[in-house]
Amino acid sequence: MSAEVAAVxxxxxxxxxxxxxxxxxxxxxxxxxxxxxDDAARGDGSESVEAASEILRGGAWIGVLERAAIYAAIVxxxxxxxxxxxxxxxxxxxxxxxAGAASAAAERFIIGxxxxxxFACACAGAALLVRTTLL
Numbered sequence: 001m002s003a004e005v006a007a008v009x010x011x012x013x014x015x016x017x018x019x020x021x022x023x024x025x026x027x028x029x030x031x032x033x034x035x036x037x038d039d040a041a042r043g044d045g046s047e048s049v050e051a052a053s054e055i056l057r058g059g060a061w062i063g064v065l066e067r068a069a070i071y072a073a074i075v076x077x078x079x080x081x082x083x084x085x086x087x088x089x090x091x092x093x094x095x096x097x098x099a100g101a102a103s104a105a106a107e108r109f110i111i112g113x114x115x116x117x118x119f120a121c122a123c124a125g126a127a128l129l130v131r132t133t134l135l
Contacts, residue, residue, distance in 0.1 A: 004134045011130040012075060019071040019123035020064055027063060027115045034111060049111065052104035056096060062089065063112060067120040074124035082117070089113065 035048045053059055066085055073081025097106050 008131045008134050011134075012127045015123045015127040015130075016068070016071050016075070019120045020067050023067045023116050023119040023123075024060060024063055026119055027112050030111060030115050031108065034107075049104050049108045052108040055105040056093065056108060059108070059112060063116050066113070067116050070117055070120040071124045071127075074121060075127055082121075086113065086117070 031049045035050055038048065066089060069085045070082050073079060073085070093109055097109060
């Protein structure tokens with residue numbers, strides 16, 4: 001294996017770990033930022049995006065799988081995989097979003113999905129940039 005190929009494999013692995021691991025931290029930070037702004041506007045802290053995690057249980061693990069699948073689909077050259085991941089996630093969460101009276105649950109779903117997807121795409125783009133530059 002040449003040094004360039006080894007560097008590309010390492011870069012793809014590092015960016016993949018970054019996409020999956022740091023994406024959760026970034027999403028949590030965005031939730032906190034949204035809650036701080038909403039709490040200041042409402043003043044009572046009701047219907048926080050963080051509290052909506054009780055309605056959308058398993059969201060952190062679903063986010064990990066979502067980012068991993070999106071990252072893998074882009075790096076593999078199959079961007080259509082993004083649509084499949086998002087469709088499956090939306091269909092699976094639809095009953096919870098319909099039944100939940102709290103608008104914070106829908107807000108959490110949309111914000112979390114966008115942050116996770118954009119971060120996974122950015123990491124995959126960086127990996128592809130390294131790959132095209134070195135190979």
